[in-house]
Amino acid sequence: MMPSTVLAKIILLGSGLLIGVAPAICLCGENNPRQAWEKIAPCFSPPKQWENRYGNYRSPLIFKDGTPVKTAAQWKQRRNEILADWQSMLGQWPELNKKQKLEILDTKQRENFTQHRVRFEWIPGQRTTGYLLVPPGHQPKPAVICVYYEPETAIGLGKPLRDFAYQLTKRGFVTLSLGTTEATAAKTYSLYYPSIENAKVQPLSMLACASANAWYALSNQKQVDKDRIGIVGHSFGGKWAMFSSCLFDKFACAAWSDPGIVFQNDRPSINYWEPWYLGYHPKLWRKRGLITKENPAYGLYPKLMKQNRNLHELHALMAPRPFLVSGGSEDPPRRWEALNHSVAVNRLLGYKHRVGMTNRPKHTPTKESNEIIYSFFEYFLMQN
Numbered sequence: 180m181m182p183s184t185v186l187a188k189i190i191l192l193g194s195g196l197l198i199g200v201a202p203a204i205c206l207c208g209e210n211n212p213r214q215a216w217e218k219i220a221p222c223f224s225p226p227k228q229w230e231n232r233y234g235n236y237r238s239p240l241i242f243k244d245g246t247p248v249k250t251a252a253q254w255k256q257r258r259n260e261i262l263a264d265w266q267s268m269l270g271q272w273p274e275l276n277k278k279q280k281l282e283i284l285d286t287k288q289r290e291n292f293t294q295h296r297v298r299f300e301w302i303p304g305q306r307t308t309g310y311l312l313v314p315p316g317h318q319p320k321p322a323v324i325c326v327y328y329e330p331e332t333a334i335g336l337g338k339p340l341r342d343f344a345y346q347l348t349k350r351g352f353v354t355l356s357l358g359t360t361e362a363t364a365a366k367t368y369s370l371y372y373p374s375i376e377n378a379k380v381q382p383l384s385m386l387a388c389a390s391a392n393a394w395y396a397l398s399n400q401k402q403v404d405k406d407r408i409g410i411v412g413h414s415f416g417g418k419w420a421m422f423s424s425c426l427f428d429k430f431a432c433a434a435w436s437d438p439g440i441v442f443q444n445d446r447p448s449i450n451y452w453e454p455w456y457l458g459y460h461p462k463l464w465r466k467r468g469l470i471t472k473e474n475p476a477y478g479l480y481p482k483l484m485k486q487n488r489n490l491h492e493l494h495a496l497m498a499p500r501p502f503l504v505s506g507g508s509e510d511p512p513r514r515w516e517a518l519n520h521s522v523a524v525n526r527l528l529g530y531k532h533r534v535g536m537t538n539r540p541k542h543t544p545t546k547e548s549n550e551i552i553y554s555f556f557e558y559f560l561m562q563n
Contacts, residue, residue, distance in 0.1 A: 215558035219551055222503065222535040225515040225522075233523075234516030236441075237487065239495040240523060251528050254498075261492050265426070268479060268488075269457075270380030272388040273303050273372060277395050281311060281355075291315060292348050294334065299396045301357070301389035302372055309357040310334045312348040313402050321407035321560035322353040322400075324393055326386075326423070327416040328368075329358035340544040343411050343552070350553055351561065355397050357389075358416075362455075368415065369455035376461060381479055383422050383456045390423035394430065407431055407560045411552060413505075413544055414438060414448070418456065424502065425493040432500055432559045434552045437507035437542050441490050441517045442483070444470055448509050448542065452476035457483070491517040497533075498524040503555045504536040505548050512538050 239261060240248040248257045266272075281297040288294070295311040309330040314320065325333035325344040332338055333356040335345035344354035362368050367375060369382035370389055380388070390410060398405035409432045412420035417438030424433035439449030447469055452458040454465065460477035470476045476484075483489075494502070498521060504510055518534050525533045537551050 212558050212561065215554040215561075218554040219503075219535060219558060220532075222537050222551060223532040225519065225536075226512055229512060229515035229519070231519065232516050233519050236489055236491045236517055236520055238523070239492050239520055240527065248527065254524065254527055258496060258498075262426075262496060265493060268381075268483070269384035269426075270378075272380060272384070272391070275388070275391050275395060276300060278399070279392065279396050280399055281396050283311075284308070290349070297355075299392070301392045302370055302385060304373075305370070307357060307389070308360075309355060310344065311397075311400070312344055312354045312356070314348055314351050314353065317402075319404040320351060320353050320402060321409070321556070322355065322397055322403045323347050323556055323560075324390060324397060324408065324410045324423075325354055325356045325416070326390065326410065326412040326419045327356075327358045328363045329360040330356040332358070340546065340549060341413050343413075343549070346549065346553055347411075347556060350557060352556065353397070353400070353403050355393060357393060359386075367455060371459075378459050381457050381459055382454070383418060383451070384426065386419045387422040387426045390419070391427040391429070394427065398429075405429075409433055409556055409560055411556075412436065412438075414542065417505075418451075421490075422493070424500070425496045428496070428500070430500070432502060432556070433497070434503040434505060434555055436505040436544055436548075436552070437509045439509040440494065440504055440514055443509075444484075446509060452480040454478065456480075489517070491520045494518065494521045494534075495524045497521065499528050499530040499533055501533045501535070501555075501559050503552065505544065505552055506536050506538045507542040507544070507548075508540065509542060510536070510538070512536075 242257055248254050279299055281299050284296040286295050293313045297311045298306050298308045301307045327333055332341045333344035335342040344356040348354050370385040371378040372380050372385050397403055410420045410424050410430050411434040413436035417435040420433055421435045421438055424430040443449045452470055454460055458476045458478045458480035466474050521534045537548050539545050539548050
């Protein structure tokens with residue numbers, strides 16, 4: 180068998196499979212990366228009508244003082260500038276707990292995997308309960324964190340076609356399913372630090388902080404290869420997964436299912452202005468819904484609008500880590516105008532096929548769109 184260090188440098192030009200920019204993986208065994216790539220390859224090139232179109236988004240390859248970014252070294256400086264800028268706007272996270280462990284509350288066998296109900300402190304002073312699903316075998320495995328309104332759906336005990344943890348575990352991944360169960364029941368949805376009365380961090384960023392703590396809790400599991408941990412979520416979970424992976428660079432890759440990857444004020448589901456996302460303000464909260472003169476947005480969001488900021492800046496922080504947008508009604512093909520900016524950053528760094536998108540007419544995931552998500556993780560995380 181060819182050593183993986185050599186395999187990672189080979190470019191199979193005849194098949195169109197670019198392995199030179201992919202992780203070191205073996206083309207053998209049950210999870211075949213070649214087959215996975217054949218499924219996902221078309222998603223990593225924009226349709227011709229959206230090629231080299233960048234919309235009205237300001238290029239992340241320009242420093243704040245107007246200087247263009249022309250080298251990888253300059254991009255590192257520019258990346259730090261973007262991250263520091265957004266951290267300042269979103270609020271600084273409390274210190275992450277790098278040594279935490281998952282407390283196992285109970286265990287049961289399901290089909291050919293083990294399901295643990297677990298608990299850990301995901302933000303200071305607040306513990307959450309979720310599910311750790313572990314496939315058989317003793318060798319450290321790739322893992323994916325799955326986020327949603329509550330943790331039961333992703334393990335197959337909720338709405339159909341959102342069972343990411345269950346499906347990925349059957350494919351050989353360790354998965355950790357998390358959700359904001361109590362906040363969802365209270366219709367506050369998110370996480371507020373240090374309190375809902377006086378949050379110092381935008382709630383969507385605090386969800387990302389919780390995911391970073393979850394990464395440490397999961398990476399400390401002996402069954403997990405800490406260098407191969409991804410994150411996925413749909414809708415609310417898609418926003419959560421996007422902010423988590425962009426703001427915390429230890430996630431190896433990410434899939435975002437129809438979150439609305441950029442701001443759009445006329446779509447009620449792309450509602451970053453709400454107080455549980457990026458428009459936090461003390462209660463009484465604004466009436467839920469679109470921004471109007473009678474029902475304005477408050478907090479950070481209108482400031483972002485005034486400064487013409489958008490989320491493509493955060494997408495660029497992923498480079499060269501791969502990500503997939505599983506687009507539905509909120510993320511149509513036109514989103515390539517934003518994604519092309521991340522493609523340009525990866526091109527500067529010498530990488531191809533790091534930014535992908537699928538499209539479906541409706542918000543709800545489909546069997547076909549989910550299969551691309553699973554193949555995406557198999558290709559970029561799975562090793563045999």
